[in-house]
Amino acid sequence: GQNIDQPTEMTATEGAIVQINCTYQTSGFNGLFWYQQHAGEAPTFLSYNVLDGLEEKGRFSSFLSRSKGYSYLLLKELQMKDSASYLCAVREDRRAGYALNFGKGTSLLVTP
Amino acid sequence: GAGVSQSPSNKVTEKGKDVELRCDPISGHTALYWYRQRLGQGLEFLIYFQGNSAPDKSGLPSDRFSAERTGESVSTLTIQRTQQEDSAVYLCASSLALHPEQFFGPGTRLTVL
Numbered sequence: 001g002q003n004i005d006q007p008t009e010m011t012a013t014e015g016a017i018v019q020i021n022c023t024y025q026t027s028g029f030n031g032l033f034w035y036q037q038h039a040g041e042a043p044t045f046l047s048y049n050v051l052d053g054l055e056e057k058g059r060f061s062s063f064l065s066r067s068k069g070y071s072y073l074l075l076k077e078l079q080m081k082d083s084a085s086y087l088c089a090v091r092e093d094r095r096a097g098y099a100l101n102f103g104k105g106t107s108l109l110v111t112p
Numbered sequence: 113g114a115g116v117s118q119s120p121s122n123k124v125t126e127k128g129k130d131v132e133l134r135c136d137p138i139s140g141h142t143a144l145y146w147y148r149q150r151l152g153q154g155l156e157f158l159i160y161f162q163g164n165s166a167p168d169k170s171g172l173p174s175d176r177f178s179a180e181r182t183g184e185s186v187s188t189l190t191i192q193r194t195q196q197e198d199s200a201v202y203l204c205a206s207s208l209a210l211h212p213e214q215f216f217g218p219g220t221r222l223t224v225l
Contacts, residue, residue, distance in 0.1 A: 105154060
């Protein structure tokens with residue numbers, strides 16, 4: 001089994017930068033994912049890290065440190081539409097395919 | 113093109129009844145996943161299908177839960193003798209084989225009274 005921890009809620013201002021942290025404990029790590037989920041909607045894929053380091057994709061970046069069991073999602077130039085829940089998920093060796101274990105999500109509120 | 117679709121969007125049932133949930137994956141996606149999202153909880157993996165291989169059922173919470181998939185098309189998730197703790201949103205996702213990005217459907221909200 002594993003634990004995935006991320007803050008429950010965060011608030012940030014439009015145009016600012018916000019960092020959402022995620023820590024995990026797993027017996028066989030095989031990749032870390034970030035998904036975005038707007039209220040009442042399906043999750044959508046944001047990023048995937050399997051090696052240490054930073055992956056940048058437009059305004060969003062994701063970082064992984066496997067030795068520390070730590071990842072963060074960085075959102076730059078925040079927009080009101082970025083208000084959503086951000087889900088950290090881990091892929092384990094014991095599961096087939098890309099079956100994921102998700103954290104409870106971080107609810108981000110972007111204010112004017 | 114069309115995304116992942118699920119039906120029904122909402123299902124209210126009485127405790128002890130059986131329910132069947134349906135998922136239509138994106139055409140050409142050989143991998144299909146079922147997850148459950150209880151209120152205030154993270155998504156829980158239930159079952160994974162890949163082509164004609166034996167499914168990974170390691171996430172199913174009890175023998176009341178089962179799922180089928182015919183080839184690379186529609187999947188159904190069946191819950192027998194539903195209990196109140198089965199109330200949740202059931203999400204289906206599909207992907208290309210061995211591809212990390214999963215595309216999620218809108219979910220079925222199941223309420224067991």
